[in-house]
Amino acid sequence: MSTRRFSFKTILGIVLTAIMLFPVYWMINVSLTPSKDMRKSPPSLFPVDVTFEGYSAVLQQQMPFLGTSLILGLGTVILTVAVAAPAAFALAKLRPRGAGLLNFLMLIAQMIPAIIIAMGFYAIYLGMGVLNTLPGLIVADSTIAVPFAVLIFSAFMSGIPDELLNAAKIDGASNWRTFRSIVMPVSRNSVVTVSLFAFLWAWSDFIFASTLNNGGALRPITLGIYAYIGNNNQQWNAIMATAVVASIPAAVLLVVAQKYVSAGVTAGAVKD
């Protein structure tokens, strides 16, 4: 009897997951639907007449956008880790005055709506002439990730045993040397978590891209999709094909790094 309940729950779980993921399935289905069937009523539940015209449109039109997003994501990761990791080490291990206040500021900073930061950035970038540039957008995107990164890093680094750091000190290592050669390698897991989220957020960003980089030559994939939607002759198979391609980082992340993802979700919410 208990085995029967066991499998009933599994079936229910599969059904619930299928319902939850239906929009994702639908995105893939529409991306493979020929334009002539797009307005068919009712729509086909399965891709009966598979076409790759949507994906060939992606290949022809969206590659520069994808490349931009890739650079954007990597740039944001590097900037975020470079700013957050040393500071988190100081907060966790060197215990400076005002550490509590800074942690508090990090929590508050995560609550400020990006749209408001974007407006301030717009005014500043306009004056500096860095609107529509990639470095400008990288800096803006990193503001989403830096407070989160500081909190994750300092939570992790405060778990590094003091004995380990003191041993290095006795051997004559400077704080910088200790940080570089011991703290960072030991903190590999948190670096992965932070990098994954920083990349994903920069890759997915729409607010900063649409306000700070709307007229630039190098625009990210989110704006590529947005421009598609705005077109009058909406090619939904191309839109959905781009959406599928834009979802690849999220999918890769989930497959290769699921434990880091859960860690990030939980930690971002409740750690300090």
Add this chain to the structure above:
Amino acid sequence: MSPVNIGTALREVSPAVATADAVDTRVRRAAASTRWSAAAFLAPLLLYLAIFYAYPLYRNIELSLKAYTVRSFVQGNAPFAGLDNYIDVFTSPTFGPALSHTATFTVVSIVFQFGIGLALAVFFHSGFRLSGTLRALFLVPWLLPLIVSASTWSWMLNSDSGIVNAALTAMGMPQINWLTSPDWSLVAVLIANIWIGVPFNLVILYSGLQGISTDVYEAAAIDGANAWQKFWRITLPLLRPVSAITILLGLVYTLKVFDIIWIMTKGGPAGSSTTLATWTYQLGFGSVLPDFGPAAAIGNLLIVLAVVFGFIYIPVQSRQENQ
């Protein structure tokens, strides 16, 4: 050890419990030099915060207090306007509806995200074959770029060719103009937003459930409690601190939701899905002639709202940490 141990998932990755007390004497002697080096390690972050957080926020306050036109925005010589922008915003006919849409959107989103998330967390926590894999798959909506989710929902809710209306027709129900009717546009963006937010609630509440000792359930089972009683008498009360955190974070995050609404409806039709967040974007970036002053004023209002919830959240969260 706290009865509800929410950091479980993190600790799988990081054995992060501060054992701060064991400060070596040698380290203490070097206290002064440590202070300097702490300052050096912190300097990039402090500089970063000053330039990329404090200054934009300051510019935003400045924007909201001046009467900007496109021209004076570029030249930077707008006259001081005092609170005119704020008065404009409060007396605008858009203000009332935008505020009420924001409240509806936030409350309804959170009720459903939390309710569904909790039900799923309890279900997955009961443990069955494949539960780990399926729970991981549930994260997908949360990880997708918002523009992907929003455009997929746009097409699913399309009046003529959307799968949702096709399903309604198949069930003999009338079709709904989800995105083009003022009566339904807020419902449409709510559906998409709830879908996106469920995974986050599921993950946090699930890790909260993992922290509840199984002994309590065993004791209850011996006393003859049924599943329903266990849920109401044990799970829900012991999950209260985690629930409070989840809901407060939900409030803060939902207040700033902009992408989904903007991509699906642009706040329309006729302002029927305009929230404070989409309104500020509409004024600042959504039209040919930007109106930065009022846009910044609404933005500052949003910050105040978010920070108020933030101030409620932080003590709740630190109480949870210190339990």
